[in-house]
Each structure stands twice: as structure tokens, then as C-alpha cells.
Amino acid sequence: MITDHDYSIAAQRILSWADMLAAHTDVTGELTCTYLTPAHRATAQQIAQWMNDCGFDEVRHDAVGNVIGRYKGGAAHGLVATGSHYDTVRNGGRYDGRLGILVPMAVVAAMHARNERLPFDLEVVGFAEEEGVRFGGTFLGSSAYAGQYDPALLALRDGDGVSVSEAMLAAGLDPDVLCASGNAPAEGGPTGLRHYFEIHIEQGPVLLETGRALGVVSAIAGCVRRVLVLEGLAGHAGTVPMALRRDAAAAGAEIVLAVERICRERAGVVGTVGILEVPGGSINVVPGQCRLSLDVRAGKDETRDAALAAIDAEVQAICRRRNIAWTSTELLRAAAVPCSDEGRRLWRKTLQDIGHEPFELSSGAGHDAMLMARVVPVSMLFLRCGNGGISHNPLETVSAADVADTCRATRRFLDVLAADGLAPAR
Numbered sequence: 084m085i086t087d088h089d090y091s092i093a094a095q096r097i098l099s100w101a102d103m104l105a106a107h108t109d110v111t112g113e114l115t116c117t118y119l120t121p122a123h124r125a126t127a128q129q130i131a132q133w134m135n136d137c138g139f140d141e142v143r144h145d146a147v148g149n150v151i152g153r154y155k156g157g158a159a160h161g162l163v164a165t166g167s168h169y170d171t172v173r174n175g176g177r178y179d180g181r182l183g184i185l186v187p188m189a190v191v192a193a194m195h196a197r198n199e200r201l202p203f204d205l206e207v208v209g210f211a212e213e214e215g216v217r218f219g220g221t222f223l224g225s226s227a228y229a230g231q232y233d234p235a236l237l238a239l240r241d242g243d244g245v246s247v248s249e250a251m252l253a254a255g256l257d258p259d260v261l262c263a264s265g266n267a268p269a270e271g272g273p274t275g276l277r278h279y280f281e282i283h284i285e286q287g288p289v290l291l292e293t294g295r296a297l298g299v300v301s302a303i304a305g306c307v308r309r310v311l312v313l314e315g316l317a318g319h320a321g322t323v324p325m326a327l328r329r330d331a332a333a334a335g336a337e338i339v340l341a342v343e344r345i346c347r348e349r350a351g352v353v354g355t356v357g358i359l360e361v362p363g364g365s366i367n368v369v370p371g372q373c374r375l376s377l378d379v380r381a382g383k384d385e386t387r388d389a390a391l392a393a394i395d396a397e398v399q400a401i402c403r404r405r406n407i408a409w410t411s412t413e414l415l416r417a418a419a420v421p422c423s424d425e426g427r428r429l430w431r432k433t434l435q436d437i438g439h440e441p442f443e444l445s446s447g448a449g450h451d452a453m454l455m456a457r458v459v460p461v462s463m464l465f466l467r468c469g470n471g472g473i474s475h476n477p478l479e480t481v482s483a484a485d486v487a488d489t490c491r492a493t494r495r496f497l498d499v500l501a502a503d504g505l506a507p508a509r
């Protein structure tokens with residue numbers, strides 16, 4: 084049995100690992116670790132070395148640069164995978180993604196030290212790329228692991244004109260191997276894969292504000308993004324009477340407040356107007372045009388679409404009243420990815436077993452689990468972010484006590500999964 088003391092040692096080890104990984108950076112003085120840079124490759128080497136130290140039976144690098152450690156158990160029960168990404172945004176935090184690799188590594192180390200084996204093989208995967216910073220394409224790591232890599236990604240170029248395939252060759256990776264038919268995870272992920280779970284910092288303030296260390300993710304929110312263009316009539320700021328104006332910016336202001344009100348009224352919906360501009364505006368001209376962006380997300384597509392319909396109706400009413408013409412262009416529509424009902428149930432049981440309330444929340448941010456959900460049931464556990472819940476920022480932080488609880492929950496989940504969650508292998 085792994086003891087409380089073991090878990091607090093594991094947490095200290097994880098925090099110091101995260102500190103050491105943060106020393107590998109593309110830009111001195113901050114943490115920026117983008118796909119296939121020297122810092123990124125050094126990070127992969129370091130993770131692989133620690134995996135060996137932890138007692139994994141096999142540690143390998145795959146064609147895309149993922150680092151994969153396998154802890155063997157009863158292979159008759161198939162394979163369970165967990166992991167997250169080790170690339171970062173520019174000037175990011177040291178826990179985003181990485182905790183989802185380091186926590187299971189420390190749990191495997193603790194199991195190995197006590198000769199504990201699971202009734203299934205466990206793979207811990209450090210995904211090479213999730214953030215899309217260098218090449219624009221996201222999920223390069225998990226899509227390869229899941230057998231879903233799109234060869235068109237190889238042609239993407241970074242800001243210096245270097246393509247993904249050129250960067251791979253320079254880093255000693257072979258893009259031909261990645262795309263060759265017969266490459267191991269060609270058909271829907273590694274053989275025998277039964278479940279994928281991901282541990283991630285929440286990257287928001289919900290757990291912090293509600294006084295909880297851990298939460299079960301119900302779904303990864305879907306997202307709709309639009310650009311609205313409002314056309315009024317520009318006019319002289321001194322001569323056009325207020326009652327006769329067709330002020331596009333004033334209509335835009337009403338729309339911003341309507342988006343806020345409509346999304347606040349609905350549980351589980353967030354809506355943001357992140358861009359609001361008067362193109363060519365002047366201090367002495369009534370705004371003739373206003374451009375605004377709209378980003379609406381929810382854990383359920385129906386909920387999100389209902390909010391969008393209410394927003395559209397409100398925009399229509401505002402613009403009619405103000406005699407403003409408007410157009411709306413959809414830039415992105417990504418479906419929500421629900422975590423599997425079974426996985427959610429097992430995580431709720433896990434939290435109860437370790438004395439935590441089985442609290443659920445949705446994820447507003449995207450994660451590798453979204454990609455893995457194409458080929459296998461997925462589940463996620465969030466742990467609390469400190470510092471107001473800030474992430475994608477050097478101020479991102481977690482507490483050692485919460486990391487210890489996360490290790491305890493992870494170990495318990497593996498047992499719950501073994502006892503209750505895995506039907507006989509295919």
C-alpha cells in the first residue's frame with residue numbers, strides 16, 4: 084500500500100520535476116517550449132530518462148516526438164493510457180500539460196517501489212504538441228498516438244518558413260515513418276487501448292472559488308466563433324441630432340451587454356466579445372461601422388446553440404430599433420466532447436473513496452482528451468490552480484497538498500477502473 088507519506092514525497096518530486104523541465108526554454112527568462120526546438124527535444128529526453136528511473140518496463144519515443152512509458156500489468160485486460168502535452172504556449176506556466184505526465188509517472192514510481200502491478204498495461208504519454216504555437220496546427224502529438232495524424236500537417240510552416248516535416252528531419256525524426264501505412268497506431272490508436280484519462284490543471288478559478296482540490300470533467304466545451312459587422316451611417320458629430328443617428332458603435336455596445344446578460348442567465352455557457360472596433364473611426368465622426376467578435380462555449384452543443392439563438396434574436400432587435408444593417412460570419416464551430424459516462428462515474432467514485440466530494444465541472448479549454456475521444460472512451464480529472472486560477476501565464480501555480488491528493492486519486496482510479504470499469508478485453 085502506498086502511504087500518505089509516499090504521496091507527499093511524490094508531490095515534492097513532481098513539483099521539482101516541473102521546475103527542472105521549466106529550465107528548458109526557447110527564450111531565456113521565461114518558459115516557452117514549442118514543437119521540435121532544441122529545448123523541446125531536451126524536455127523529451129529528460130522525461131524519458133525519468134520514466135526509466137521510475138521503473139517503467141519500456142520507454143520509447145514515437146515518430147512524432149511523443150515520449151511513451153509502458154508499465155506492464157496483465158495485458159489480457161488490455162491497455163489504459165494517460166498523459167498530456169509537454170509543449171507550452173509562449174511565456175507559459177510550468178504545470179499546464181506537464182502535470183498530466185508527471186503525476187502518473189510518480190504514481191508508477193510509487194507502485195514500482197512497492198511491487199504493485201495493475202491487471203492491465205498502463206502507458207503514460209508525454210504528447211509532443213498540443214498548443215499549436217509554432218506551426219498553427221494543434222494536437223500533433225495525440226493525433227499521432229491515436230492513429231489520426233493528418234499528413235497535411237507536415238506541410239504547415241512556422242514563422243521562419245520551416246515546415247513540420249523539415250523540423251522533424253532536423254530533430255532526427257522521420258516523417259515518412261509517421262505516415263507510412265502499417266505504422267503501429269494506424270487504426271484507431273494502440274492495440275488493445277480501452278480507456279484514456281487525462282489529469283490537468285483546471286486553468287480557471289472554479290475549484291479555487293468553491294474550495295475544492297479536485298473535480299471530475301463532465302465535458303470539454305464546444306465553441307462557436309463569429310465576426311459581426313454592423314453598418315450604420317457615419318455623420319458629423321456636431322450636426323447630426325441624437326434622434327437621427329445610426330450609430331454602429333452604440334449598437335455594438337448594446338450587443339456586448341446582451342451577450343453578457345444572455346450567457347450569465349444560462350448555466351454552463353460563457354460568451355465573450357474579445358474584439359470590438361470602429362474601423363477608421365474619428366473623434367468627431369458618428370461611427371458608421373462597428374466590428375465585433377463573438378466566442379460562445381458550453382459543455383453541451385444544444386445549450387450553446389440555444390444561447391446563440393437568443394443572441395441572434397437580440398442582435399436583430401437592437402439593429403432593427405437602431406436602423407443598423409448587420410452580417411454575421413461564422414469562423415469556427417467545434418462540437419463539445421463529452422467525457423464518457425462510465426469514466427465520469429468511476430472518477431466520482433474515486434473521489435468519494437478518497438474522501439473528496441464528487442464534484443463535476445466542464446472544461447472551457449481544449450485538451451488532448453478531445454482528440455483521444457475519437458478512438459477510445461476518455462475521462463479527465465482537474466486539479467485546482469492557485470493565484471486566482473490563472474494559466475498560460477508564468478504565475479500559474481498548484482499546491483503540494485493538491486498534487487499529493489491528485490496522486491492519491493490517480494492511484495485509486497486505476498484500482499476502480501480495474502475492478503469496475505473494464506469489461507473483458509476485445
Ligand SMILES: [Zn+2]
Binds near residue numbers: 283
Ligand atoms: Zn494544457
